[in-house]
Amino acid sequence: xxxxxxxxxxxxxxxxxxxxxxxxxxxxxxxxxxxxxxxxxxxxxxxxxxxxxxxxxxxxxxxxxxxxxxxxxxxxxxxxxxxxxxxxxxxxxxxxxxxxxxxxxxxxxxxxxxxxxxxxxxxxxxxxxxxxxxxxxxxxxxxxxxxxxxxxxxxxxxxxxxxxxxxxxxxxxxxxxxxxxxxxxxxxxxxxxxxxxxxxxxxxxxxxxxxxxxxxxxxxxxxxxxxxxxxxxxxxxxxxxxxxxxxxxxxxxxxxxxxxxxxxxxxxxxxxxxx
Amino acid sequence: xxxxxxxxxxxxxxxxxxxxxxxxxxxxxxxxxxxxxxxxxxxxxxxxxxxxxxxxxxxxxxxxxxxxxxxxxxxxxxxxxxxxxxxxxxxx
Numbered sequence: 001x002x003x004x005x006x007x008x009x010x011x012x013x014x015x016x017x018x019x020x021x022x023x024x025x026x027x028x029x030x031x032x033x034x035x036x037x038x039x040x041x042x043x044x045x046x047x048x049x050x051x052x053x054x055x056x057x058x059x060x061x062x063x064x065x066x067x068x069x070x071x072x073x074x075x076x077x078x079x080x081x082x083x084x085x086x087x088x089x090x091x092x093x094x095x096x097x098x099x100x101x102x103x104x105x106x107x108x109x110x111x112x113x114x115x116x117x118x119x120x121x122x123x124x125x126x127x128x129x130x131x132x133x134x135x136x137x138x139x140x141x142x143x144x145x146x147x148x149x150x151x152x153x154x155x156x157x158x159x160x161x162x163x164x165x166x167x168x169x170x171x172x173x174x175x176x177x178x179x180x181x182x183x184x185x186x187x188x189x190x191x192x193x194x195x196x197x198x199x200x201x202x203x204x205x206x207x208x209x210x211x212x213x214x215x216x217x218x219x220x221x222x223x224x225x226x227x228x229x230x231x232x233x234x235x236x237x238x239x240x241x242x243x244x245x246x247x248x249x250x251x252x253x254x255x256x257x258x259x260x261x262x263x264x265x266x267x268x269x270x271x272x273x274x275x
Numbered sequence: 276x277x278x279x280x281x282x283x284x285x286x287x288x289x290x291x292x293x294x295x296x297x298x299x300x301x302x303x304x305x306x307x308x309x310x311x312x313x314x315x316x317x318x319x320x321x322x323x324x325x326x327x328x329x330x331x332x333x334x335x336x337x338x339x340x341x342x343x344x345x346x347x348x349x350x351x352x353x354x355x356x357x358x359x360x361x362x363x364x365x366x367x
Contacts, residue, residue: 108314117349149351150350151352156352160313165314167316187316235299235354
């Protein structure tokens with residue numbers, strides 16, 4: 001029996017609405033420092049390390065150069081959150097160490113994925129910070145709610161600051177898990193220290209991968225419906241907001257395949273006329 | 276003395292196509308003056324809507340298309356794009 005710490009209905013609803021979750025797993029004392037030491041010794045190249053697309057496209061060598069990361073990935077709260085969101089088995093398909101030197105950073109908004117419209121959670125990105133990241137150290141910035149936007153990255157280049165953007169100034173040991181379509185960027189590192197962030201991508205291994213979370217199907221869905229209807233994530237124009245409610249409910253049902261509703265129920269949810 | 280004129284652009288993404296629509300996103304662009312596409316950890320929004328910028332001398336050079344492609348299910352970008360300009364003069 002797995003001892004994973006699974007997400008609960010509230011956390012799942014938060015992920016659906018905002019497109020990300022912040023976790024603070026109780027890593028053993030000294031683990032963050034151990035990871036940081038290994039990164040500094042073996043992966044302190046500016047920006048991303050070169051990736052051998054032919055022999056190591058997923059850049060798994062990072063786990064050899066910083067083996068303490070395996071303990072981060074195996075932590076019951078980390079593994080459990082991934083089991084809840086993408087199901088088991090899942091595959092880690094990308095591993096990056098973002099080493100951001102002083103003066104570097106400052107980027108445009110982008111999505112990591114190509115634009116394929118769906119309402120499910122097939123793939124997530126996980127960002128782990130082995131040291132405190134203050135607001136001047138080039139923190140990651142996320143735009144909540146944009147995982148529902150089918151927007152090519154090129155179209156995002158003229159956006160600057162967006163109201164409601166979330167700055168991940170985080171304590172050492174913080175893990176953020178985000179929908180792979182979520183708009184994100186990095187600000188400039190104005191401090192005198194290198195900023196490290198390790199990013200992993202996790203993919204459903206197949207469509208039979210089983211999600212588990214701590215749920216009360218009846219009360220959980222009632223809570224989710226209420227939050228999906230009322231809770232804001234970022235700023236949408238008025239007509240988009242109605243679509244967002246619809247997308248949230250659809251994603252919830254996709255996540256909770258045990259309670260997949262009939263299509264008629266979906267059609268009736270937001271007053272969409274039946275065809 | 277030679278006068279140089281530099282065009283400064285301000286991109287505003289507003290909640291509606293109205294000049295009174297609330298600003299969702301705002302960025303400045305001018306050759307050699309603003310870092311392109313940089314998002315800040317401590318952002319400033321000097322104007323709440325396009326009308327407020329116009330009151331300080333900004334001129335609208337691009338209005339959002341009122342005939343936007345309408346899809347009742349898809350969501351793509353955030354807001355309606357206005358582009359405003361100011362002309363700065365310097366002497367050398």
